[in-house]
Amino acid sequence: MEGMSEPRWLDAAQQRDWRAYIEGSVRLADLLDRDLKAKHGLTTAEYEILVRLSEAPDRRLRMAELAEYASQSRSRLSHTVARLECKGLVSRGTCGDDKRGVNAELTEKGLTFLDRAARDHVTTVRDFFIDVIDPEDLKAIGRAFSAVAERVGKVR
Amino acid sequence: MEGMSEPRWLDAAQQRDWRAYIEGSVRLADLLDRDLKAKHGLTTAEYEILVRLSEAPDRRLRMAELAEYASQSRSRLSHTVARLECKGLVSRGTCGDDKRGVNAELTEKGLTFLDRAARDHVTTVRDFFIDVIDPEDLKAIGRAFSAVAERVGKVR
DNA sequence: GAAAACTTGTTGAAAATTAAACCATCCTGA
């Protein structure tokens, strides 16, 4: 089966849009990273974990679920939660029914820490993303990336 | 100046769109990374460098420019180009006028290697991004992220 | 024309991420 067919290349406009997306998203991610690190000593990955935990019932989730919500591999999550535990922002405990399971829980300290970080973060997101984009275009982004997430999800 | 004013939080729709973007973009990036690595042993960062070089006059650029085009720090670029040089895909030489300058150049081998990788890559981009998105929404993404890139650019 | 200030690119170590091996627990079916 080595009859490699000619790929359908992107047309000029698609190419331009795709490139714009790559450049914009990389630069934005870098900025958010630096911002979060400078002001609160947090990685974006760490921040994401704190957010998901804060929204969970009892501010607690099993590692596997947390990994899913935060779009991280389990291995990565283990390392990152270990770091957050050192900082006292998260604590780990076994979960009742399944003895393999581990629950990560946001500590009191973690919650107040997150509150502060979230304020700054949302301001930056606004400054460099939301406020720069036409509201209709933002909706389009929501639609588009929901579709992408779903499409990619099927293959994981 | 510690009169921290209340941040303007995102409204429900903005929140939803922002989250969708984060999730979709992270999952897409992961997928593209894995795909490129599995099929060609390349990082996305490495791939990006090869692409920029291939488009430059004489397939050659100064490190600083390359860093700019590929949205990478100079340090990171140094390391990455070193790796690519080991693989024989890129070569480095001093540049004439400014003795501090270093030119990175795509080798013949690098070019043919990139050709193959690009085929597969564009196919995956199509499968999981372009073809999943309404054409009008893609245009919106182009507009929006151009604006974001410009906005972020000003602050670097 | 020389000192100060800045730019370019690299380096080495620390931090983070990925990949693969691993252990313990849980589930399934014969």
Place this chain on the structure above:
DNA sequence: TCAGGATGGTTTAATTTTCAACAAGTTTTC
């Protein structure tokens, strides 16, 4: 019931990225 296989999570090692310090070259300033 118990053997085989799957699942959940951690761990170790390899790879990649970041951070800070640096050497060498250029520009500015006086």
